[in-house]
Amino acid sequence: MAVDGRKYPVFFRDAFAAVQEETFQVELGDLCWGAAPSPAGNGVEAPQSTLLRGSRDGEMYREQHAHVQSTMPEDTRVLAMHLYSHATVLSSSGAVSAYPLRMRVVNVNTKYVRWMTLAYIPQVEAKFVETRKGQEVRLELLQRILHTVFRRSVLASHRGAWLNLPGGGRVLVAPSDLLYVCDQPEERAVMCLKGTGYIFPCTPCMVEREDS
Numbered sequence: 001m002a003v004d005g006r007k008y009p010v011f012f013r014d015a016f017a018a019v020q021e022e023t024f025q026v027e028l029g030d031l032c033w034g035a036a037p038s039p040a041g042n043g044v045e046a047p048q049s050t051l052l053r054g055s056r057d058g059e060m061y062r063e064q065h066a067h068v069q070s071t072m073p074e075d076t077r078v079l080a081m082h083l084y085s086h087a088t089v090l091s092s093s094g095a096v097s098a099y100p101l102r103m104r105v106v107n108v109n110t111k112y113v114r115w116m117t118l119a120y121i122p123q124v125e126a127k128f129v130e131t132r133k134g135q136e137v138r139l140e141l142l143q144r145i146l147h148t149v150f151r152r153s154v155l156a157s158h159r160g161a162w163l164n165l166p167g168g169g170r171v172l173v174a175p176s177d178l179l180y181v182c183d184q185p186e187e188r189a190v191m192c193l194k195g196t197g198y199i200f201p202c203t204p205c206m207v208e209r210e211d212s
Contacts, residue, residue, distance in 0.1 A: 001122075001141065001144060001145070003137050003140050003141055003144075004133065004136075004137050004140075006137070008122040008124075008141060009096050009098075009122060010119065010120070010121075010122060010141075010145055010148075011098070011119060011120040012118060012119035012120070012145060013118060013119070013149070014149065014152055014153075015081070015103060015118055015149050015150050015152070015153045015175070016152045016153045016156060016161065016175065017152075018103065018116050018118055019079065019081075019105055019153075019175070020163060020164060021116075022105055022108060022114065022116055023105075023164070023165065023166060024164075024166050025114075026108055026110060026166065028165060028167050030108055030109055030110050031107055031108060031109070031165070032107055032109045033077040033078070033107060033171075034065070058178070060178045060179070061078065061080055061106065061178060064078045064080065064174075064176045064178070065078050068174045072160055072172075072174055073160060073172060075171075075172060076160050076172045076173065076174050077107075077171055077172065077173050077174070078107075078173070078174060078176055079105070079107060079153075079163065079173035079174060079175040079176065080105070080106035080107060080176055080178050081103050081104070081105060081106065081153075081175065081176065081177050081178065082104050082106060082178060082179045082180075082181070083101065083103050083177055083179065083180040083181065083182075084101075084102045084103070084104075084180075084181045084182070085099060085100065085101045085102065085121065085180075085181075085182050085183075085184075086099065086182070086183055087099045087121075087123075087183055087184050088183070090123070096120075096122065097122070097123040098120035098121055098122045098123060099120070099121055099123065100117045100118075100119070100121075101117070101118045101119040101121055101145070101146075101149070102115045102116065102117050102118065103115065103116055103118050104116070106178065118149050119145050119149050121141065121145055122141065124138045124141070138184075142184075150177070154175075156173070156174065156175050157174050157175050157176055158174075160172045160173065160174055161173060161174075161175070
């Protein structure tokens with residue numbers, strides 16, 4: 001990938017293809033599509049404090065679930081994903097220094113949390129990244145890699161896409177990235193998060209820094 005006259009080797013795979021591969025690695029019963037049921041039972045809604053027990057109990061998942069039900073074809077399911085990248089976790093072949101972008105599928109409910117590697121994001125030279133141009137290059141690299149990895153799933157989030165199920169059959173899904181855990185300023189910008197020193201660090205909302 002060429003940025004500002006410099007070439008960076010990028011290793012990646014399509015996120016939706018990775019989800020399909022992951023789906024075939026589990027049993028059909030390990031796939032959960034709806035929001036987790038209330039533990040109160042008897043049709044009684046449990047207190048909010050007891051509902052947030054896992055990813056499918058969270059507000060983001062429930063909001064996406066409601067959105068998909070109201071805007072997409074009937075029986076379309078939310079395919080929820082969590083993303084993780086940590087620039088201090090480096091992989092080096094001696095010629096390439098990069099850090100991984102990993103993903104887990106929230107709908108896969110197994111005993112152990114399963115993370116898959118989607119891409120290796122190349123490190124920009126330390127001296128160069130200290131300059132303004134170096135920061136711009138690192139930001140462009142990240143955004144272009146994310147576009148390459150997720151462009152198919154972004155389209156599917158609006159139109160829906162068929163996901164083949166283990167043992168046969170398929171289901172129409174709408175992919176959604178619910179969470180991106182990261183540690184670099186460029187990555188924070190992708191999720192519309194401001195830098196330090198702001199009273200309201202999140203662009204879309206008005207939650208104060210101390211509360212968030």
